[in-house]
Amino acid sequence: MEDCDTLMRRVAGGDRSALAAIFDLEAGRLIAIAKRIVRRRELAEEVVQEAFVTIWRKAALFDHERGAARAWMTTIVRHRALNIIRDGGRLDFHDADQLATLGDRAAEADTAYADLSEAEDLKRCLAQLEPERRRSIVMAYVVGFSHGEIAAHLGAPVGTVKAWIRRGVASLKECLS
Amino acid sequence: MSREERNMRAGDYVLGLMDETERARAERDLTIDAEFRDAVWSFASRLEALDGQAQEPVAEGLWSRIAAEVAGVTQQTRLELVRSDMAAAGVPLTPPDRHGALGLKRPMSGFFRGARGTALAATMLAACALGYVIGQASVTARDPEVVVVLLNEQDVPGALVEAYADDRVRILPLTDFEVPAGKVLEVWTLFDADVGPVSLGTMASSREAVLSGPDLPAPRPDQLYEITLEDAPRSSAGRPLGPILVKGLAVSPPR
DSSP states (O other): OOOHHHHHHHHHTTOHHHHHHHHHHHHHHHHHHHHHHHOOHHHHHHHHHHHHHHHHHTGGGSOTTTOOHHHHHHHHHHHHHHHHHHHTOOOOTTOHHHHHHHHHHHHHHHHHHHTSOTTOHHHHHHHHSOHHHHHHHHHHHHHOOOHHHHHHHHTOOHHHHHHHHHHHHHHHHHHHO | OOHHHHHHHHHHHHHTOOOHHHHHHHHHHHHHOHHHHHHHHHHHHHHGGGGOSOOOOOOTTHHHHHHHHHHTOOOOOHHHHHHHHHHHTTSOOSOOOTTSTTOOOOOTTGGGGTOOHHHHHHHHHHHHHHHHHHHHHOOSTTOOSEEEEEEOTTSOEEEEEEEOTTSEEEEEESSOOOOOTTEEEEEEEESOTTTOOEEEEEESSSSOEEEEOOSOSOOOTTOEEEEEEEESSSOTTSSOOSOEEEEEEOBOOOO
C-alpha cells in the first residue's frame, strides 16, 4: 500500500483518486484529532471536509523532499479546528461551567500523555520536563487550549504559561533531536 | 532569526498558539525559509505520537461531499501560492500591468534587450516583498546581501535567489523548469563585465538548493544572475552555452 507521502505527491500532480486514498487512510484519525479540539462530532467532520479541500488546493506547498505529509495534514486540520473554536468568542474565565469544561478537556490531554507508549522518545522526553511545562504543551497540542485557557486551568498568569511553554519546547526539541 | 527564536516560533505554530497575524507570517516563512520549515515539520512529526491511535467512524457521505467540493476547486501552483503569500504581505509578486500601477510603458522587448522598465520595476517590487518576508523570517548576521527575482522571457518570476557575502547562493524555483535527461540547470552571475559570467553551480531539478559558489567579491545591487540549461555535468566552456531560462538583477533587501 502506498504511504501518505507518495500519495500526496500524486495529489500535487492533480490525481483525485490519490486524495480519495488518503481520505480512506486518514479520515478517521483526522476526525478524532479535530474532535478533541472542537468537541462536537459534526463540527469535527466539517473541519476535516474543509481541510481536505485545502489539502487539494495547496498540495503544491507540500514539501516533497522532506515528506511529512501526515504532519502537514494534521497541522491543517488542527489550525482549522482552532479557528472554529476561537471564532466562537473567548472564554469567560469566571464562568464556573466553563472552568469545569476546561477540567474535562485537560483530563483528556493528560490521558493522551499517559497513553503514550513508554517506548516512545516523545514519552521519555516529555517525562523529563517539569510537570507544568509538560502539561501546558500537551494541553495546547491535544485539546487546543490557548495560553489563556491553560493559565485559567492551572491558576497561573498568562506570562508564566508562555515562559513554561517556551522553555518546555526548547528542552523538548533538544531531547528529541 | 536565532535558532532559539526559530524553535520557539516553530513550537507556537505547531502547538497552535499563534494569533492569525503570526500564523499568516509563519506560513509565509514556511514557503521561503528552509530552516524554519525544517524546525516546524520535524517538531510536528515528533508530536504525532500524541495524536494517539483513536479513530472516529467516518460518516457515510463525508467523502462524497468532499469530492463534490473538490471537483469545483482548481489546484494552485507553487508560484501562485507563493504569490498569494507575498500579496498577503502587501506587495504583489506579479509584474505590474503593462501600463499599470507604476505608469511605466512596456519597454520595446522588455528585459531581454536591455530596456528594463517594467521588468526591473517588477523585480524591485518583488524583492521588497521578499525582503519583507525574509526580514520577518531570518534577521541574522546571515541575511542575504542581495535578493534577485529571476524572470523568464514573459517577465514572469521563475526563481528567487538570495546571495550571501560568504559566496553561498540560495535558489528557490517558482516554476517547474523542464530538465531533460543529460541536462542540468546552471546558475551564473556577472559581477564584472570584463570577467564575464561565472558559474555558481548546477542543479539537477527545480528543487530549492543552496550552492556554495566560488570565492567572489560580495554580491552587489544590479549584479546580473541567470539560470541556463546546459549539458550535464556543467557547461564545458565555463560560460553559458545553453538557453537562458530566467535572469534578473540583484537588489538589496530592506533591513
